[in-house]
Amino acid sequence: MSQHDNYRFQVNLGGMIDILSNHLYSSPKVYLRELLQNAVDAVTARRENEPLAEGSIKIDVTGAGGPATLTIQDNGIGLTEENIHEFLAVIGQSSKRSGDLLAQPTSFIGRFGIGLLSCFMVSDEIVVLTQSAKGGPSLEWRGKPDGTYSIRKLDTELTPGTRVFLRCKPGSEAYFEQEFLESSIYYYGALLPYPITLQTEQGFKQINEALPIWIKHPDMARSHKAEVLAWGERLLGDRFKDFIPLQTASGRTGGIAYILPQGVNLNAKRAHRVYLKNMLVSEKAENILPEWAFFVKCLIWSDELQLTASREHFYENDQLEEVRGELGEAIRSELMTMAELAPDRLQAIIGSHALSMKALAVEDEQFYRIIYRWLPFHSSIGQRELGELLQEHKHLYYTLTLDEYRQITHVAAAQSLVVVNGGYIYDYELMSRLPLVHNGAEVERLLPEDVSFTFTDLTAEERRNYYEATREADAVLQEFRTQVQLKRFKPSELPALYTLSKESSDLRSLELTREAATDLFSSVLGNLSAGLQNAGYATLYLNLDNPVISRLFQSGKNAILPIAIKMLYVNALMMGHYPMNRQELSVLNSGIIQFIDWGLSSKDHNGGTTV
Numbered sequence: 001m002s003q004h005d006n007y008r009f010q011v012n013l014g015g016m017i018d019i020l021s022n023h024l025y026s027s028p029k030v031y032l033r034e035l036l037q038n039a040v041d042a043v044t045a046r047r048e049n050e051p052l053a054e055g056s057i058k059i060d061v062t063g064a065g066g067p068a069t070l071t072i073q074d075n076g077i078g079l080t081e082e083n084i085h086e087f088l089a090v091i092g093q094s095s096k097r098s099g100d101l102l103a104q105p106t107s108f109i110g111r112f113g114i115g116l117l118s119c120f121m122v123s124d125e126i127v128v129l130t131q132s133a134k135g136g137p138s139l140e141w142r143g144k145p146d147g148t149y150s151i152r153k154l155d156t157e158l159t160p161g162t163r164v165f166l167r168c169k170p171g172s173e174a175y176f177e178q179e180f181l182e183s184s185i186y187y188y189g190a191l192l193p194y195p196i197t198l199q200t201e202q203g204f205k206q207i208n209e210a211l212p213i214w215i216k217h218p219d220m221a222r223s224h225k226a227e228v229l230a231w232g233e234r235l236l237g238d239r240f241k242d243f244i245p246l247q248t249a250s251g252r253t254g255g256i257a258y259i260l261p262q263g264v265n266l267n268a269k270r271a272h273r274v275y276l277k278n279m280l281v282s283e284k285a286e287n288i289l290p291e292w293a294f295f296v297k298c299l300i301w302s303d304e305l306q307l308t309a310s311r312e313h314f315y316e317n318d319q320l321e322e323v324r325g326e327l328g329e330a331i332r333s334e335l336m337t338m339a340e341l342a343p344d345r346l347q348a349i350i351g352s353h354a355l356s357m358k359a360l361a362v363e364d365e366q367f368y369r370i371i372y373r374w375l376p377f378h379s380s381i382g383q384r385e386l387g388e389l390l391q392e393h394k395h396l397y398y399t400l401t402l403d404e405y406r407q408i409t410h411v412a413a414a415q416s417l418v419v420v421n422g423g424y425i426y427d428y429e430l431m432s433r434l435p436l437v438h439n440g441a442e443v444e445r446l447l448p449e450d451v452s453f454t455f456t457d458l459t460a461e462e463r464r465n466y467y468e469a470t471r472e473a474d475a476v477l478q479e480f481r482t483q484v485q486l487k488r489f490k491p492s493e494l495p496a497l498y499t500l501s502k503e504s505s506d507l508r509s510l511e512l513t514r515e516a517a518t519d520l521f522s523s524v525l526g527n528l529s530a531g532l533q534n535a536g537y538a539t540l541y542l543n544l545d546n547p548v549i550s551r552l553f554q555s556g557k558n559a560i561l562p563i564a565i566k567m568l569y570v571n572a573l574m575m576g577h578y579p580m581n582r583q584e585l586s587v588l589n590s591g592i593i594q595f596i597d598w599g600l601s602s603k604d605h606n607g608g609t610t611v
């Protein structure tokens with residue numbers, strides 16, 4: 001061997017065919033899609049020269065008692081002997097693209113030159129009888145999965161077109177059954193432009209229907225409402241009540257966005273059905289619409305997107321991004337028009353799909369401005385639309401988290417503050433941006449500690465009277481880094497309110513985590529919490545308007561006070577939905593036991609106070 005000998009890669013043809021036919025596709029059932037696609041492309045090619053030729057595709061299965069044989073017959077362009085050698089028998093060669101440019105747009109569905117190989121998933125031989133529409137002899141081609149093929153001239157002349165025969169290989173029987181064929185032809189080919197008929201016991205039956213006008217002109221869908229809804233039910237399986245027609249500016253992608261009858265989970269998969277050049281590509285296409293559009297299920301047809309070789313996905317390229325943007329815009333602008341011309345219709349959609357609408361409103365201020373008044377929020381006066389809330393209350397408060405909301409909502413409500421729960425997804429962002437879309441709206445984030453600003457201070461005399469007891473109560477809660485403040489506030493049924501600053505809240509969470517953590521992690525957390533030791537104290541507000549607190553303090557220094565304060569502290573934690581640490585739980589346990597004990601021997605206890 002000299003230093004510069006050149007060699008050629010060798011191809012193991014059988015191995016290549018095995019990879020392409022058995023491992024590229026998600027299921028053997030796609031063989032039917034590939035055959036349909038070739039038949040449709042052949043008819044399209046013939047109509048390019050003979051525009052008046054009427055396409056027809058027929059499928060039947062024979063072979064009672066033995067292995068079934070499927071035949072698919074088209075009256076398309078057919079193949080000459082030269083075509084067979086060049087296209088049918090060369091893997092990766094296709095008559096449907098110009099030159100070697102895969103990206104070049106054509107009117108055909110196929111372009112890779114590998115689709116026919118999928119037939120080897122269900123059959124050990126592909127037999128093709130063909131007559132070219134351009135003349136020449138009728139031919140028979142037989143191809144095998146080991147990469148060999150034969151060609152024979154037929155004695156009789158066939159009508160122009162092609163018949164493909166597949167004999168079922170053992171294990172593939174299910175893919176030749178009548179029921180499978182009928183449902184799969186409809187599944188893949190419901191939108192194909194030529195009649196596809198299947199042989200049944202009653203004769204040939206057309207499986208796909210004539211295409212309605214609104215497939216070509218989606219803007220006409222509105223005047224064919226019943227038909228559009230019926231197609232939606234047949235193809236997508238849901239009973240829809242409303243839809244939005246979709247169309248891109250080029251007119252090369254169109255569709256119908258059916259509005260889902262019920263609200264869906266944010267993480268639910270968006271299962272849109274997408275057709276490329278009228279052939280089903282995917283029923284799980286998730287990336288064809290913007291993220292926020294999870295309230296619709298779509299039928300989309302396109303002739304401009306590019307398929308990957310598996311033919312089940314689109315390339316995520318600029319074109320897809322553009323189409324996605326335009327389809328999203330079609331939905332958005334229909335919603336905007338509804339706000340102006342059919343607010344009831346929009347309100348019904350928002351009623352079931354508030355989350356989707358909020359997702360879009362967060363992304364798009366203009367949209368938010370148009371629809372904010374119908375968006376529902378959870379507030380201290382109940383579930384309300386923003387419009388209603390703003391009508392009655394100029395100043396709205398909102399919280400950042402659900403916990404904060406729970407901690408203060410009943411107290412805030414008693415002070416006549418209207419608090420919106422910002423803890424649900426998108427609500428905090430939307431509330432904070434409300435002034436941008438509604439003139440004069442005043443919004444303010446409310447922290448648990450803020451509600452105390454509305455509490456009433458004690459008079460100087462009350463302060464003197466309760467000084468000793470307050471000091472003792474304060475000392476009792478030192479170990480919980482909590483100070484006690486005696487105030488008057490509403491509601492009077494509430495004896496105590498626990499609030500803490502952001503820093504002391506962080507410290508509290510850290511310490512709780514530390515309790516549950518492993519030794520190593522716990523020491524790391526220990527270092528972190530050391531840095532927060534100066535975080536300041538939490539506050540337990542005791543409500544002198546509450547009859548029990550009032551009695552507790554009026555009786556001055558007494559034996560029951562320390563344990564009562566601790567119990568009020570843990571009770572306030574529970575009311576505020578704060579998780580409790582071990583020490584607090586043990587206070588709760590021993591406190592309950594002690595109070596029961598006191599109750600049982602009430603004659604004996606010191607203060608004579610019953611709580």
Ligand SMILES: Nc1ncnc2c1ncn2[C@@H]1O[C@H](COP(=O)(O)OP(=O)(O)OP(=O)(O)O)[C@@H](O)[C@H]1O
Pocket residue numbers: 034037038039042074076077078079087088093094095096109110111112113114115116117161162
């Ligand atoms: N029914 C048919 N009528 C006429 N020509 C056909 C027919 N079926 C296949 N062919 C020819 O065989 C070639 C190879 O077909 P194959 O299905 O493997 O690939 P393709 O359709 O070109 O591309 P793709 O892999 O994207 O489907 C086609 O390009 C076409 O020239």
